Amino acid sequence: MARHDGRLPGEIRPVSIVTDFIRYPEGSVLISCGNTKVICNATVEEGVPSFLKGKGRGWVTAEYSMLPRATASRSPRDISKLKLNGRSAEIQRLIGRALRSVVDLDGLGERTITVDCDVIQADGGTRCASITGAFCALVLALGRLRQQGALADLPLYSYVAAISVGVIEEAPVCDLDYQEDSGAQVDFNFIMDDEGNLIELQGTGEGRPFSKRELDDMYFLAQNGIRQLIGVQRSAIGHLFR
Numbered sequence: 001m002a003r004h005d006g007r008l009p010g011e012i013r014p015v016s017i018v019t020d021f022i023r024y025p026e027g028s029v030l031i032s033c034g035n036t037k038v039i040c041n042a043t044v045e046e047g048v049p050s051f052l053k054g055k056g057r058g059w060v061t062a063e064y065s066m067l068p069r070a071t072a073s074r075s076p077r078d079i080s081k082l083k084l085n086g087r088s089a090e091i092q093r094l095i096g097r098a099l100r101s102v103v104d105l106d107g108l109g110e111r112t113i114t115v116d117c118d119v120i121q122a123d124g125g126t127r128c129a130s131i132t133g134a135f136c137a138l139v140l141a142l143g144r145l146r147q148q149g150a151l152a153d154l155p156l157y158s159y160v161a162a163i164s165v166g167v168i169e170e171a172p173v174c175d176l177d178y179q180e181d182s183g184a185q186v187d188f189n190f191i192m193d194d195e196g197n198l199i200e201l202q203g204t205g206e207g208r209p210f211s212k213r214e215l216d217d218m219y220f221l222a223q224n225g226i227r228q229l230i231g232v233q234r235s236a237i238g239h240l241f242r
Contacts (some may be wrong), residue, residue, distance in 0.1 A: 001171035004179060006239070012163065012175040012225045017136055017236040026117075027140030031133030035123035040133040042141035043117045049112070057114055058108025058155075060138065062095035064088050064130060091127045092117070094200065098131045098160050098191050099138055101199045107155030113141055118135040124178040128162035128189055132229050135160050136237050143240040154241050157196035161229040165218040167210060174221040186210045190222035194230050 001009060013034030022028040027042035048059045049189075065088055068074045078085050096119060115137050117130035145151045164176045166184035176184060185207035191199040234242075 001169055001173070003168075003173060005177070007175075009175075009198045010221045010224055011172060012228055013177065015229060017133065017232055018032070019136065019140060019236050020121045025137070026113075026144045027137040027142075029133050029140070031129050031136070032125050033129045033132075033175070034127055035121060036125055036129050036177075037121040038117070038126060038129045039118045039120060040115055040130065041118075042113055042137040044141050044145060045112045045114070046049040046110070047112060048110050052079045052110070056110060057105045058103075058110060059105065059112045060096065060099045060103050060108070060115070061112065062092045062099065062115045062117060062130075062134060064092035064095060064117045064119075064127070066122060066126065070119045070122045091130070094127060094191075094202070095131050095134055098162065098199055099134060102135070102157045102160045102193060103138075104157060105154035107153075109150075111136060111145075111150075122178070123180045124176050125164045128164050128191075131160065131162040131191060131193070132233065138231055139237045139241050142198060156238045156241055157193075159230045159233055159241075160191065160199060162189060162191040163222055163225040164189050165222045165225070167214060167218070172214060172217040172221055174216070174225045178209060186214065187217070188218055188222070190219070190226065192223065192226045196223050196226070216227075 016032045018030040021030040025041040026044045029040050031038050054242050115134040119126045142154045165174050165188045166176050167186035188203035
């Protein structure tokens, strides 16, 4: 199948991760996946939510938003509706779960790390780019704590990254941009660690049901794509966490 941008079925978009993009957060990156760009800022605060107080465990959470002109037309800010957009709420919970899956919360101690993921330009795969970038911002923040003597080592089990895979015109393809995503027959988001283990799957047959063989094909493409993403992560923050 010929993709509109000339990529092969398993080829991901060009990816870059710029560290220390914002001056003030303990960890900050700008991640670009093709034309999708997300700023991920990690903030460290002493203390934990009430349900964790006195347990000696930390907490990692996330918030997600899309700037009004991140897309072709302006979308109103959540504050104008006096409530968080349902899509944003679902995505930020996903990001938080993905990050917590690879963090030793006992090793973090009673402190909270919040990663703010702000989409400044959207062209498909914003939640996947946010997870991939948020992990790097988290590692930078943990590295800052270690440098300050608050941690002896980084309380992390593994890397985590995410990628979209779908079926378009009966063919599985990896790393969908907006044009592909909007016309996909099947649409999946894969979240994995650096050993290829699944952390979370989000998928649906938007245009038709899909077979186990197609799911296996998508898993293979996702595994290869995430391997490439983790390679970019290692280039950006591998000096802190191998």
